[in-house]
Amino acid sequence: MTRRELRIGLFGYGCVGRGLHDVLESSNGIKAEIVRICVKDKTKERRLPMSFFTFDKNDILNDCSINLVVELINDPDEAFEIVRQAMQNGKSVVTANKVMVASHLNELVDLQHKHNVALLYEASAGASIPIIRNLEEYYDNELLHSLRGILNGTTNYILTLMHSEGRDFAAALHEAQEKGFAESDPALDIEGWDAKYKLCIITAHAYGMFLDPDEVFHYGISHISRHDIRYAKEKGYKIKLVPYVGKTDDNTITCFVLPRFVSPDKYLYNVDYENNGVITEAAFAEKQFFAGKGAGGHPTGSAVLSDISANSYGYRYEYKKNIHDTIRNFTRDHHIEIYLRYHNEKDRDQFSFSEVSEFYNNHIYRYIIGTVNLKDLYDIRNKLGSMSIFIASTGRKILRV
Numbered sequence: 001m002t003r004r005e006l007r008i009g010l011f012g013y014g015c016v017g018r019g020l021h022d023v024l025e026s027s028n029g030i031k032a033e034i035v036r037i038c039v040k041d042k043t044k045e046r047r048l049p050m051s052f053f054t055f056d057k058n059d060i061l062n063d064c065s066i067n068l069v070v071e072l073i074n075d076p077d078e079a080f081e082i083v084r085q086a087m088q089n090g091k092s093v094v095t096a097n098k099v100m101v102a103s104h105l106n107e108l109v110d111l112q113h114k115h116n117v118a119l120l121y122e123a124s125a126g127a128s129i130p131i132i133r134n135l136e137e138y139y140d141n142e143l144l145h146s147l148r149g150i151l152n153g154t155t156n157y158i159l160t161l162m163h164s165e166g167r168d169f170a171a172a173l174h175e176a177q178e179k180g181f182a183e184s185d186p187a188l189d190i191e192g193w194d195a196k197y198k199l200c201i202i203t204a205h206a207y208g209m210f211l212d213p214d215e216v217f218h219y220g221i222s223h224i225s226r227h228d229i230r231y232a233k234e235k236g237y238k239i240k241l242v243p244y245v246g247k248t249d250d251n252t253i254t255c256f257v258l259p260r261f262v263s264p265d266k267y268l269y270n271v272d273y274e275n276n277g278v279i280t281e282a283a284f285a286e287k288q289f290f291a292g293k294g295a296g297g298h299p300t301g302s303a304v305l306s307d308i309s310a311n312s313y314g315y316r317y318e319y320k321k322n323i324h325d326t327i328r329n330f331t332r333d334h335h336i337e338i339y340l341r342y343h344n345e346k347d348r349d350q351f352s353f354s355e356v357s358e359f360y361n362n363h364i365y366r367y368i369i370g371t372v373n374l375k376d377l378y379d380i381r382n383k384l385g386s387m388s389i390f391i392a393s394t395g396r397k398i399l400r401v
Helices: 015-025 078-089 098-115 132-136 151-166 167-177 193-206 226-235 297-312 320-324 374-379
Strands: 006-009 031-038 070-071 093-095 144-150 236-251 252-262 275-282 286-293 335-342 355-361 366-373 389-393
Touching: 006 015, 006 297, 015 031, 015 297, 031 297, 070 078, 070 297, 078 093, 093 297, 098 193, 098 297, 132 193, 144 193, 151 167, 151 226, 151 236, 151 275, 193 226, 193 236, 193 252, 193 320, 226 236, 226 389, 236 335, 252 335, 252 374, 366 374
Parallel strands: 006 031, 006 070, 070 093, 252 389
Antiparallel strands: 144 236, 144 275, 236 252, 275 286, 335 366, 335 389, 355 366
């Protein structure tokens, strides 16, 4: 297949944009050149000559010589407008914006078909891990039972410091920010939003369902305490933030994001610091494990570069499982076992446990382990942030309810 030459218009020159520029400059196998970069801050010093930069998006979007737009900005609403206009103007797009992709995937797929362009977004889901391409190609006709993993390097870095070095949450978060793994406003990461958006994108390729992120339950790590870390260590576990999607029957899936107890015999146990890991379980390929860097400009930039390379050959996602329509339903009517650490009885009473397997209560530390329905957690999701609690999945399968 003939490889076409790419003239790239780049939006954003932050950590990932600079990382992409570095890896592209080091690559000899791609005929691609960044010809214009659109940024906002006119006063910021840049490491490239100012002749490369523009402050008007139309200088890229209306330039007929630019045939690929690479979008790497933070604002998902602005990113969507850029991507939509680029595709309408006949330009293919590579993006790393997981919020934008997850929130508009249906419309973006329609735009690809209507304007005969490609939208590639490998870096939006697993940073350096090529999970989307594998789901699209290797698992295109495979019967996936489930997929779970660590998809957020920020929370994994924090949890590693808390477990291995005894840091409290605030100190671990501060170090993650100093290292550049967490934003100054880390809510997207620590509240589980980032992992949920990535899970929704992955679900589209794993099962062919375009989920509304608002319909998916998520709970992050912002309320974790040393009590929870100590309990996990006493039991031989680590706590990881784990998005999960899996089949409940032949044509139905469920998915959620929760902290999870992970035992030493599991692949994710040794995925520490800013690394990510993904486990797939399938009918024929059985269990497989992917691991790699989950944060940082160069690892994410390498995934963006991979999409640029693929686009030079005319590659695009086919969404085969969506076309085949083998999975038709999404449900939250699914039982899971959780650990609930709480302070007030009134908070515990918000949870409808169908079974309880363990209970502990003293004047400073209280927890209960038992079975709840995911739909009940979803129903009280807006109250959870104001409660003095922490929730984690035990990871144990529920054999009966």
